[in-house]
Amino acid sequence: MTNLTRHVCALTPLPSEPGDRIELIPVGAFRLADKRGRTEMRLDGAEASSVIAASFAAATGGVLPIDFDHRSLAPQGTADSRAAGWITAMEVEGDRVFASVDWTAEGRQALEGRSYRFVSPVFKTRRDGRVALIEGAGLVNNPALPELRQLASKDEDMDPIETIAGLLGLAADAPDKIVERIEALCETETQMASIAEAAGVTGDDTVTQVCARLSAKPEVDPAKYVPLSTFAELQTQFASLQSTVAGDKAEAALQQARDAGKLTPGMEDWATQLASKDLGQFEAWAAAAPVLVNLGKPRVAGRPAPQKTEALDETERQVASLMGVDEDEFLATRNAAVKEH
Structure with missing residues (x-):
């Protein structure tokens, strides 16, 4: 010592x-x-x-x-x-x-x-x-x-503060902690009163009543709800129907481009993918694309027949860009189609 x-x-x-x-x-x-x-x-x-x-x-x-x-x-x-x-x-x-x-x-x-x-x-x-x-x-x-x-x-x-501290499980010489605990208890009581009011329960056993409400199974009206399996089946059928409708629209737009002589056999795969993915973009291309295949139909007034040239014009370059096709490749395909006719 x-x-x-x-x-x-x-x-x-x-x-x-x-x-x-x-x-x-x-x-x-x-x-x-x-x-x-x-x-x-x-x-x-x-x-x-x-x-x-x-x-x-x-x-x-x-x-x-x-x-x-x-x-x-x-x-x-x-x-x-x-x-x-x-x-x-x-x-x-x-x-x-x-x-x-x-x-x-x-x-x-x-x-x-x-x-x-x-x-x-x-x-x-x-x-x-x-x-x-x-x-x-x-x-x-x-x-x-x-x-x-x-x-x-x-x-x-005995000092009443000592009694309160003992009930709260705190030391009497920690007034800040005593006040903090009491405030927390008051806040909890206020929140519980609001929950009880919202749930429409009263009495000394409000906590028990609220817990019973939360654990109870909700009443289901068969007229307003369907089984989850039925709902999932309907979702699948609807998705299939949407796919079918979209496919029909894409095929109709492709056929329209074929009938107009704007879609050559070499362009089928590209055109089908574009129409299936973005029908609006394909329709924009079809509207701007020149006639590449002479189907024996009258020419559109004011639009000359395609001619074999050594370069693409402005419209053809835009079409090649929309198609994602190299301009030289597009030119070769166009000239070959013109040569066939």
Whole structure:
């Protein structure tokens, strides 16, 4: 236990009728209200039991003293070091270490007469602020950690905040968390009220009624719904019908182009693919394409018969571009068709 620093700090206000069990020191991180408050101190929960055991092992007679104003810490013989009580046991409960105390007559009288209101633990810390040893306590009137609640000897004296915190499963010294939890509960209650109103349920068992509504199978009107298998079959038939209609339209457009002499046998595969994929684009091509096959029909007024040339005109180049055919290939096909006629 070398390199330890001793601390004394008033922590817990005591009632005028002290019980034999008091709060002694926090578990977890804490700071003192004086200049030492700049440094965080800590009694780790995992170490608390071993700290308690080590404290009693180091105590004379196996008990820890509670004196007046920490006078027993003064040089021997320079101050009244009478005990106000003796700590006979310590245990961790929640975020506190509780001490069982056997009060002396002087100690009990000092508390009942309100000469002293606070108990101040004496403990030693390591360099990192972790509590290593509890040496006892003293009755004082200058608290350095006043946030610990007063330990009452009767249940009716309990702080209502402590009761609320206990019901919520939270520590009483965490007001922000208490408020946050209560706000969340209020919000949940408001949402549940809105759900109950929308569902049209009332009474104390609204949650049960809403859950029953959600789990119930919906009533189905046979006149408004059909089986999924029937619907899927109808979808297949409709898709087949659409494909047939589209194929008929494409074939009609192809035949019209053949009849107009604009579609040569070498262009059949390309034209069929284009008409099947994009009928509108094929019809645009057919409208602009020149007559390549002389079917013995009268020429369209104002349009000369195709002639064998060494280059494509502007219209033919546009047709070749729409067809995605190389201009030289298009020219060769056109001239061969002209030569045949």
